[in-house]
Amino acid sequence: MTTARTRLLALLGHPVAHSRSPAMMTAALASLGRAEDFSYLAFDVGPEALADTLRSLSVLGCAGANVTVPHKRAALSLCAVVDDDARRIGAANVLAPISGGFSAHNTDAPGAARALVDAGVSIAGARVLLVGAGGAARAVAVGLAREGARSVSVIARDIDRARECARVCDGLGVREHEGLPWSDAEARAAHARADIIVQCTPLGMEKAGEGQSHRVHDDAYVRARSWLAHASARSVAMDLVYAPVRTAWLESARSQGLKTVDGLGMLAHQGALALARWCGGAPSAKALRRFLDEAGAGG
Numbered sequence: 001m002t003t004a005r006t007r008l009l010a011l012l013g014h015p016v017a018h019s020r021s022p023a024m025m026t027a028a029l030a031s032l033g034r035a036e037d038f039s040y041l042a043f044d045v046g047p048e049a050l051a052d053t054l055r056s057l058s059v060l061g062c063a064g065a066n067v068t069v070p071h072k073r074a075a076l077s078l079c080a081v082v083d084d085d086a087r088r089i090g091a092a093n094v095l096a097p098i099s100g101g102f103s104a105h106n107t108d109a110p111g112a113a114r115a116l117v118d119a120g121v122s123i124a125g126a127r128v129l130l131v132g133a134g135g136a137a138r139a140v141a142v143g144l145a146r147e148g149a150r151s152v153s154v155i156a157r158d159i160d161r162a163r164e165c166a167r168v169c170d171g172l173g174v175r176e177h178e179g180l181p182w183s184d185a186e187a188r189a190a191h192a193r194a195d196i197i198v199q200c201t202p203l204g205m206e207k208a209g210e211g212q213s214h215r216v217h218d219d220a221y222v223r224a225r226s227w228l229a230h231a232s233a234r235s236v237a238m239d240l241v242y243a244p245v246r247t248a249w250l251e252s253a254r255s256q257g258l259k260t261v262d263g264l265g266m267l268a269h270q271g272a273l274a275l276a277r278w279c280g281g282a283p284s285a286k287a288l289r290r291f292l293d294e295a296g297a298g299g
Helices: 023-032 048-059 082-088 108-118 134-146 160-167 184-193 220-232 248-255 265-279 285-294
Strands: 007-013 038-044 064-069 094-098 102-104 127-131 153-157 176-180 195-199 236-239 259-263
Touching: 007 023, 007 048, 007 082, 023 038, 023 265, 023 285, 048 102, 064 265, 082 102, 082 108, 082 134, 094 265, 108 134, 108 160, 108 236, 108 265, 108 285, 127 184, 134 153, 134 160, 134 195, 153 160, 153 184, 160 176, 176 184, 184 220, 220 248, 236 248, 248 259, 265 285
Parallel strands: 007 038, 007 064, 127 153, 127 195, 153 176, 195 236, 236 259
Antiparallel strands: 064 094, 094 102
């Protein structure tokens, strides 16, 4: 029950109507006995309003915030303190209150790695291929590099962004990293040698409130799905999109006989890490995944 002492936890994005986070976080807070202490709400905030929104949340005593697309990069420049992973990745997804503002953190990086480990995937020594080069891809690159990935390759429509994304692995122990052009020949070869393939773009995501997948017929998405036919049967395919859970890309991977990992595991792990920072404790990621499934996210 909300009281006069209840503090706000916010999700800021544009759009956010598709997000499973409010249901997951609300259930998590209830399980911790903290439902009277915190209320987690989503706000659709356009890019032009992000700075004013963060200033207002700070004044109002907001206990913390998640930032999602398209704000993960912009949030860094608006925070007085940025942790090492968020700075390396160039994106933040968790903000914590400090005097006069917020500090910026990235729980997507460890969240991605832990989701794969939960699924029984060995990251140490793996050859990783990322499809897409945005903030999510950079977080996955760092997360898997820190867990001992042998190599990280990034394929994207913008070759410069692909190379920039791969470079976040500098100094993290990977033997090699590279950015690849969005071409069939390069992509087929990269898929054939990859142990772990991660779809890091928003393609395939449901349009908010419409129950339809976002640009599933986009030429880039169709080509990305076709490349899975060249992957080794031992490869693992992970999609960061979680609405819907069974994306067209994952269905293509499954039809090729690949082991698949959906986006809910990463969502649950990053949420558990965020709650621990804000509240001093959190349910297990397994419990958060259960909350998501009970709320209908698995449908």
